Amino acid sequence: MRIDDFYLSENERAALLSYSQKDTFPQTLLIEGGNMDERTDFARFIANMIVCQSESGKPCGKCGACIKCEARSHPDIKEYGEEKERYTFKVELSREIRSDAFVIPNDSDKKVYIIKEAQNMNDSSENALLKILEEPPYFDYFILTCSSRSAMLDTVLSRAVVLSLGFSEENYDGEVLGLCEGIINALCAGNELIMLEKLAPLADDKDAFLPVVGCLKRSFLEALKFKNGAAYQKTYENSVKTLSNKYSVNRLYSLITAAGELEANFRQNANYNLLVTYMSARLTDAVK
Ligand SMILES: [Zn+2]
Structure with a gap:
């Protein structure tokens, strides 16, 4: 996939390319809007951009990291939550992410946590996750997906850069x-x-x-x-x-x-x- 396959505004596209070129990705990103499959695809695409070893044109699709991303077997990219509309994102899962987040990366110098459909977190799951979003180790990146930013706590939103795939198609x-x-x-x-x-x-x-x-x-x-x-x-x-x-x-x-x-x-x-x-x-x- 390429960046043009996603439903981004010019500003968001430019910001993403700049993060990639300068290696300055925000440690917490929130992807909202579009539909669930698009959110997940986009989160995986950004995770691949973050770990790609190429100097430019990330994701290059050719380096060792990109090949592992393609096969979904990169050891430093972890996915949590389910790809379905409604489920309960349990507080235990947030705690598990928190303790894993302190373990240094395997292959890469970075680790990426994809947290899917975060609107399914209740306040205690969100608050448990917030603790790690507030002071993440320097090597951690968190990409949350959700139907709409309005479903998230303000405290989580204030830590995140929001990328919008447009108005949620479910509506x-x-x-x-x-x-x-x-x-x-x-x-x-x-x-x-x-x-x-x-x-x-x-x-x-x-x-x-x-x-x-x-x-x-x-x-x-x-x-x-x-x-x-x-x-x-x-x-x-x-x-x-x-x-x-x-x-x-x-x-x-x-x-x-x-x-x-x-x-x-x-x-x-x-x-x-x-x-x-x-x-x-x-x-x-x-x-x-
Ligand atoms: Zn690459």
Whole structure:
């Protein structure tokens, strides 16, 4: 896998490449959003970046560490938690991680703990883990995955750099998908008036903004995958066909960037009515 296979904003992508080049990975990373498989894949990808022995272009895919990562047999990468929606992440598991964390690495000079679906931790598991996140040995890195950062304790969040794979896909419904298809059709038809009409429901429903922009971003990404000959998610089939007929790979990248900026604007509490109006201009601009 490559970094472009993940659903990241430009800023997050740049930050990750910089950590990798300068070997300055934050010791705690939290991956949120997307779906469960994507979160796990991304956590494994970053773990591979952290342990890769190459000087540049990590993960190189060729060094001894990368080969072990590929086979999922790297002794310094450990996975905890389960890849399923609901389970209980027991406090004993947090304690086990804590005591293991002090053992020096085997192969590498670093150790990576992937803690899957951390929203399933209760407060005592999180607090037990927090103790090691607060003062980790210099060789330890923790990558937590969770559906949304809002599921985690503030004390854990304050230790972590959050990487977002977009709005959690578990929250999309038919209405959001339908709205996105309408927006994409208007965009591809170059009809700004219809686009404004399609965006109108957002003006009265602030809660719909992130799901809709997230779903748009996802549609652009899936179209990009299709263009590159990769497998794409069938949920987005209508939009993927429309987008990939109309736009080049570069235009699709511009749209992904535009959607990422709109999410950031929303999170920075931009004036909401202006933001909905700006959204039409920003998307149209991305394909000019
Ligand atoms: Zn490597």
